[in-house]
Amino acid sequence: GENVEQHPSTLSVQEGDSAVIKCTYSDSASNYFPWYKQELGKGPQLIIDIRSNVGEKKDQRIAVTLNKTAKHFSLHITETQPEDSAVYFCAASKPGTASKLTFGTGTRLQVTL
Amino acid sequence: DGGITQSPKYLFRKEGQNVTLSCEQNLNHDAMYWYRQDPGQGLRLIYYSQIVNDFQKGDIAEGYSVSREKKESFPLTVTSAQKNPTAFYLCASSVGTGEQPQHFGDGTRLSIL
Numbered sequence: 001g002e003n004v005e006q007h008p009s010t011l012s013v014q015e016g017d018s019a020v021i022k023c024t025y026s027d028s029a030s031n032y033f034p035w036y037k038q039e040l041g042k043g044p045q046l047i048i049d050i051r052s053n054v055g056e057k058k059d060q061r062i063a064v065t066l067n068k069t070a071k072h073f074s075l076h077i078t079e080t081q082p083e084d085s086a087v088y089f090c091a092a093s094k095p096g097t098a099s100k101l102t103f104g105t106g107t108r109l110q111v112t113l
Numbered sequence: 114d115g116g117i118t119q120s121p122k123y124l125f126r127k128e129g130q131n132v133t134l135s136c137e138q139n140l141n142h143d144a145m146y147w148y149r150q151d152p153g154q155g156l157r158l159i160y161y162s163q164i165v166n167d168f169q170k171g172d173i174a175e176g177y178s179v180s181r182e183k184k185e186s187f188p189l190t191v192t193s194a195q196k197n198p199t200a201f202y203l204c205a206s207s208v209g210t211g212e213q214p215q216h217f218g219d220g221t222r223l224s225i226l
Binding site: 001032034043044045051089101102105 | 119212216217218
């Protein structure tokens, strides 16, 4: 089955700096890659997603890039703020599988003042 | 506001008891999911349902059971056969199958007394 690896497991950046989280996937048939943000005691919240027909997608300070050849995708957060501190999960799914998502193990991002 | 409601937020179980976690959605979504989250791990799929009166096992279904009698509701029963039930349980829903984003509730934390 699909395997998604996520790095780093923890990331500390200063406010205003950029943060990058990377994920690799094993199944070349995967075509949907969402990113979730989870705050303490809450459920994950979708922040951005990308499909395999595009290489990059941006939404204000957040961007995701996808390299299908290398089977990896990354989350980029610019101008980080303290409220960006949370755990971030990447995920991948194939078509025709009832949206079964395989998740990475998460990255705890801490934005320090 | 539309969303997913999980109850209760905290649940305690004595060994040998079954316990049922509630999940209700008013998003008119066809598909619903149950995940288990353990520290340092990603979300692992327990069961999912694409439509009323139908559900499939996920990656870690042993010791769990579900029902889907109504579109809005997808309760999860943690049975006494689940050897390590202490975890954070998350319910999610999506419009349908394929590359659809999943929306999560805020989870139920189950602990064994």
